């Protein structure tokens with residue numbers, strides 16, 4: 001009987017549980033034994049590996065976070081610990097592994113695959129920073145959570161005629177800011193991918209004020225080269241309008257996954273099981289133009305990120321005061 005393992009790794013993302021559920025049930029359906037590895041690579045190194053049953057993944061589809069728990073493993077960056085991880089899998093008789101996580105987690109997967117383990121990467125991160133797939137699991141939920149917060153901010157911000165700088169996550173990737181800013185009607189979106197200087201931000205805010213906008217909304221990615229509090233202070237000084245920095249932080253990473261995230265999680269994890277069943281080499285699974293895609297795991301990490309400049313330009317036009 002084939003034995004496979006699944007772990008969730010890095011920052012948690014809503015929809016990871018849907019991936020675990022699909023992997024466990026699709027694996028059992030195909031006659032395989034499925035093992036849940038706790039706390040990502042940390043749990044692998046410590047042998048925290050439990051056999052999963054059909055019912056051990058019941059009632060989790062709607063829950064954010066991950067029942068397997070997660071961690072960022074510093075140990076797994078060292079080759080001697082990767083060797084240890086491979087030996088641990090061998091000791092449990094596991095020869096195929098599903099890794100649900102972001103680029104760092106996939107890198108760990110590539111290291112393991114060099115030691116003869118077949119590793120399937122399922123994209124789980126709210127940052128949407130894996131370029132081989134259109135969307136990652138958790139991104140849609142996080143965008144919608146941010147949108148809810150933007151609506152709340154709009155109420156209070158226009159009542160007080162203030163500017164708000166909403167700083168969202170996404171260390172190297174501005175997608176959370178871009179998509180929530182576009183859908184939330186931001187006046188300005190600040191992302192690491194596009195240079196924008198403070199004078200231009202102030203000019204836009206002043207233009208909005210002059211044309212009667214009750215408030216200004218700036219959605220900023222955490223990776224942008226400025227601090228939200230600092231920006232609020234500068235804006236206040238330069239525009240004469242009160243400004244507040246709002247940083248939702250981890251709130252945007254929790255919550256019940258949207259239909260889209262549950263669907264992406266379910267179909268990518270099911271595909272991962274199918275590939276392991278078919279003895280495939282290591283792959284990264286994702287969606288491209290609505291279609292399921294699977295590409296070599298190491299190659300997937302080399303796909304160059306492409307920022308959606310068209311969306312950015314469109315949001316710039318729509319956020320103008322005139």
Ligand code: F6P
Nearest residue numbers: 011012125126127169170171253
């Ligand atoms: O999950 C991705 C992410 O949310 C990044 O945007 C953020 O910088 C990071 O994780 C912070 O997570 P932690 O503090 O849990 O490592």
